[in-house]
Amino acid sequence: MLSVRARILEAATELFRTHGYDVSMDAIANVANVSKQTLYNQFGNKEDLFKAMIADHGALMRAPLNVSALERHPREMLTDVARQFYTHACGPTEVGYYRMIVGASQQFPEMGQAYYEAGPRQMLEALSQWMAREERLGRLDTGGEPQLAAEHFLSLIAGHIEAKGLLGLSVELAPAEIERRARYCADIFMRAFGPQRLLG
Amino acid sequence: MLSVRARILEAATELFRTHGYDVSMDAIANVANVSKQTLYNQFGNKEDLFKAMIADHGALMRAPLNVSALERHPREMLTDVARQFYTHACGPTEVGYYRMIVGASQQFPEMGQAYYEAGPRQMLEALSQWMAREERLGRLDTGGEPQLAAEHFLSLIAGHIEAKGLLGLSVELAPAEIERRARYCADIFMRAFGPQRLLG
DNA sequence: ATTAATTTAGACTTCTCAGTCCAGAATCGA
DNA sequence: TCGATTCTGGACTGAGAAGTCTAAATTAAT
Numbered sequence: 001m002l003s004v005r006a007r008i009l010e011a012a013t014e015l016f017r018t019h020g021y022d023v024s025m026d027a028i029a030n031v032a033n034v035s036k037q038t039l040y041n042q043f044g045n046k047e048d049l050f051k052a053m054i055a056d057h058g059a060l061m062r063a064p065l066n067v068s069a070l071e072r073h074p075r076e077m078l079t080d081v082a083r084q085f086y087t088h089a090c091g092p093t094e095v096g097y098y099r100m101i102v103g104a105s106q107q108f109p110e111m112g113q114a115y116y117e118a119g120p121r122q123m124l125e126a127l128s129q130w131m132a133r134e135e136r137l138g139r140l141d142t143g144g145e146p147q148l149a150a151e152h153f154l155s156l157i158a159g160h161i162e163a164k165g166l167l168g169l170s171v172e173l174a175p176a177e178i179e180r181r182a183r184y185c186a187d188i189f190m191r192a193f194g195p196q197r198l199l200g
Numbered sequence: 201m202l203s204v205r206a207r208i209l210e211a212a213t214e215l216f217r218t219h220g221y222d223v224s225m226d227a228i229a230n231v232a233n234v235s236k237q238t239l240y241n242q243f244g245n246k247e248d249l250f251k252a253m254i255a256d257h258g259a260l261m262r263a264p265l266n267v268s269a270l271e272r273h274p275r276e277m278l279t280d281v282a283r284q285f286y287t288h289a290c291g292p293t294e295v296g297y298y299r300m301i302v303g304a305s306q307q308f309p310e311m312g313q314a315y316y317e318a319g320p321r322q323m324l325e326a327l328s329q330w331m332a333r334e335e336r337l338g339r340l341d342t343g344g345e346p347q348l349a350a351e352h353f354l355s356l357i358a359g360h361i362e363a364k365g366l367l368g369l370s371v372e373l374a375p376a377e378i379e380r381r382a383r384y385c386a387d388i389f390m391r392a393f394g395p396q397r398l399l400g
Numbered sequence: 401a402t403t404a405a406t407t408t409a410g411a412c413t414t415c416t417c418a419g420t421c422c423a424g425a426a427t428c429g430a
Numbered sequence: 431t432c433g434a435t436t437c438t439g440g441a442c443t444g445a446g447a448a449g450t451c452t453a454a455a456t457t458a459a460t
Contacts, residue, residue: 004407020306022222024447035408040449103303105368106220112367120363152388155359160351163320163358166366167312168305188352192392204437224417235438236419246418 005042008032012053017096020103021050050104054111057097074139074194075186081127082157082182086173090158095165102166124150141195149193156185205242208232212253217296220303221250250304254311257297274339274394275386281327282357282382286373290358295365302366324350341395349393356385 002010011032015023025046029036043049072080088094098115105112124147131146142149165171173181202210211232215223225246229236243249272280288294298315305312324347331346342349365371373381 018306020303022307025449026447035410036449037409037451038407041406046448099302099306102299102366103220103306105366106218106299106303107222109368113369116364116367116369120360124360148384151360152356155355156352158363159355159359160320160324164316166302166305167316168309169313169316184348188392192388225419226417235440237421237439238437240419241436 004034004038008034008039008042008049009053009056012049013057013097016050016053016104017093017100020100021107025049047108050108051111054101054114074134075190077130078153078186078189079182081153082185083178085154085157086161086178086182090161090165090171090173092165092171095162095171098162099166099168120154123154127153138195140193142193152192153185153189156189157181204234204238208234208239208242208249209253209256212249213257213297216250216253216304217293217300220300221307225249247308250308251311254301254314274334275390277330278353278386278389279382281353282385283378285354285357286361286378286382290361290365290371290373292365292371295362295371298362299366299368320354324354327353338395340393342393352392353385353389356388357381 008028012028015028015031025039026036028049029039032039039049043052101111101115105115128146128150131140131142131149134140135142135144135146140149161171161173208228212228215228215231225239226236228249229239232239239249243252301311301315305315328346328350331340331342331349334340335342335344335346340346340349361371361373
């Protein structure tokens with residue numbers, strides 16, 4: 001049996017994700033199988049509950065980009081990053097969550113900031129550092145702008161898929177499609193940033 | 201003097217954009233300098249007003265990508281598209297609007313769909329057709345996938361900037377920065393999709 | 401077993417907001 | 431000018447939701 005607090009957070013995550021901030025505390029209490037008073041005892045008020053949920057979720061988000069396997073060829077590495085992104089960060093659950101944050105950040109600007117720091121920012125940072133290293137090894141050529149190149153690679157992966165998801169359009173990717181897209185992205189990126197360039 | 205209806209739409213656009221769907225009809229009536237009853241006479245109810253505002257706005261959104269000047273070199277054309285995007289579609293106003301739609305599409309899924317069709321979808325379509333033509337002329341090489349290439353170019357432009365804007369982070373680009381980014385994007389794209397490729 | 405703390409159920413207060421109603425003022429058409 | 435339409439201001443209703451309160455039940459600690 002989960003702790004009372006954990007059950008509340010779980011229910012809150014699910015309901016906020018699917019309905020946005022416009023969920024009644026009663027609804028959360030019901031789904032968590034907890035009395036309203038307990039909910040207020042644990043979290044004080046709705047806003048604090050919301051923030052606690054964000055903080056709780058942040059921990060889960062940091063894992064996907066695991067840039068530990070350093071010694072692979074850039075193309076393999078990039079394919080893998082893309083694959084992981086499509087598998088974990090791009091499914092309807094995570095996109096729904098992202099969507100909810102976007103909606104809520106209108107009311108609580110600091111939520112958007114916090115999400116950015118915990119999520120996109122960290123991925124960007126990690127990827128950028130890896131690219132800088134590869135550039136020193138002569139296996140990438142970002143023109144001395146690994147930060148921009150990392151931005152562009154993430155945009156390449158997420159781009160249109162994520163935009164559609166945000167607007168509520170279906171975004172399920174079959175495994176084969178994930179594979180195809182992942183390879184395609186790595187390919188495009190290597191054409192633009194690989195070491196053997198012609199133009200520029 | 202604007203018509204009553206136009207004034208209401210203007211006020212609604214502004215308020216919905218900045219505060220999301222959680223704006224009171226009273227507030228809208230006040231800003232529009234109109235009585236509440238008039239507001240209801242004109243639009244029936246809040247949801248219809250919201251939809252009318254979307255429809256009204258849609259018309260404005262279709263202009264920016266003006267793919268009429270066909271005979272320029274791809275690089276120039278792409279730079280121009282990017283420049284237009286950064287200038288018109290990426291400022292705080294338009295991003296705020298996009299953000300609001302994302303938030304509302306949780307409550308009204310068809311809004312997200314409508315926005316996608318009227319905005320991103322049309323840009324994608326136009327760009328994709330242009331790329332297909334350029335490919336026939338031998339001035340681009342998208343590997344027979346102009347649709348994907350167009351997706352990627354738009355992602356390249358919008359990518360991180362838009363994501364930050366959605367989360368409420370500042371996103372103002374100075375003119376010089378717009379110029380730099382526009383050129384950079386066209387450059388990257390040409391490296392990956394220009395005709396003189398090495399890898400593949 | 402007894403005491404202290406926590407949980408429960410649900411009634412209650414207060415507030416905000418969508419939408420209605422109405423009586424009088426302004427506007428418009430012929 | 432006069433009749434019809436539209437707009438105004440503001441009171442009003444009804445619903446939903448945040449947060450409080452209380453008395454009883456449950457759980458945990460000694």
